[in-house]
Amino acid sequence: MDREQDELQFLGIFGICKESFKIIYNWRKIFSQITLTLILPLSFIFLAHIEISNILLNRIIYNENILDEKRGADSAARDVITKEWATYWLFKAAYFTLMLIFGLLSTSAVVYTIACVYTAREITFKKIMSVVPKVWKRVMITFVCTFLAFFLYNLVAIVVLIVWFVANGTRDSAAGTIFGFFLLIIYIIGFVYMTIIWQLASVVSVLEEMRGIKAMVKSKKLLKGNMWMATIIFFTLNVLAAAIQFAFQVLVVSRDRPTFGMIGRIGFGVLCLLLLFKLILFALVIQTVLYFVCKSYHHENIDKSALSDHLEVIYLGDYVPLKSKDVQLEQV
Structure with a gap:
């Protein structure tokens, strides 16, 4: 990242994307190592979860349909279905645990790497x-x-939904439907807003002494004036992720559509995997670049030497976070 921080505030959406591509390209060796170690397993777990969940759920539905046809089935058959449901939910728990671990590790690795790039520190995969x-x-x-x-x-949101349903009752009024749609829009806006704050708060947790609620509050302050830009980036990346997931379900998972044979399904699966891990890496780099853009927008310039010392303290193992006054210069 060879731009000065006071120039970063002028980067728009395309400027942030261009800067992210440039960082990945210039440091492609180190990012390739991070991808193979953390992001590739994360992507594989996500796609494998879709396939395995589909297999387990179809088996449960099939067995339940047979059980419904044989109303006099013994308790042994019901025990089998109960065990299958238990297996399904245990698999879900294992999936969310692995996704959480690899997701947070990937975020930490990418953010730390870009911070080292920003401060011109020597970067090695081992470090x-x-x-x-x-x-x-x-x-x-x-x-x-x-x-x-x-x-x-x-x-x-659930409480509000229950209140709306009780108030609307069985009446199929246009006003009630419009109000329900309005509540749904508000819920989606709030959900997206909180997600964007969380993503930037993860970067704040690595580069500043804040964590938890303080990091979220800091993230909210940084996003002021840049929320629309962050929302457009978030929406675009999620649309691309949804497109990859949809393609994987249609071309690899689905059994109801014309198939391309086992080799074709494997080929499409590998293609979706490649696209997904590249998208995840790009998204992580973008959210880190967005952090520096927001800091520059609010004139909260980061002292490179102080940040470099901060990163060195982390590397040495005695992690004592620097105070804001040590990392951050006074507002201009």
Whole structure:
């Protein structure tokens, strides 16, 4: 990242994407190592989860249909279905655990790498992998706080939905339908807003002394004035991710559509895997570049020497975060 920080505030959406591509290309060796170690397994787990979940769920539905046809089935058949449901939910739990671990590790590795690029520090894959477990703890705390915030948000949404359903009752009124659609739009906007804050808060947790709720509050302040830009980037990346997932389900997972044979399905599966891990890497780099853009927009210039010392403290293992006054210059 050879731009000065006071220039970063003028980067728009295309400028951020161009800067992200440039960083990945110039440091392609180190990013390739990070991808093969962390992001590739993350992508494989995500796609494999879709295939395995489909197989397990289809088997459960098939067995339940047979059980319904044989109303006099013994308890042994019901026990089999119960065990299959238990296997399904255990698999889901293992999937979310692995996704969380590799997701947070990937975020920590990419953010730390770009910070080293920004401060012109020497970067080696060994150094990054030794730092990631230390930084991961801070990102994990932020994730837990975000998870609780999402839990409360969805709980409130469920309560509002119940109240709306009770108030609307069985009446099929146009006003009630429009109001329900309005509530859905508000829910989606709030969900996207919180997700963007969480993504930037993960970067804050690595590069500043804040974590958890403080990191989320800091992220919210940084996004002021740049929320529309961040939303467009978030929406575009998620549309691309959804397109890859849809293609994988249609071309690889689905059994109802014309197939291309086993070799064809494997080929499309590999193609979706390649596209997905490249998209994940690009998204992680973008959210880190966005952090520096937001800092520049609010005139919160980061002292490169102080940030370099901060990164060195992390690498040495005695992780004592720097104070804001040490990392961040006074506002211009």
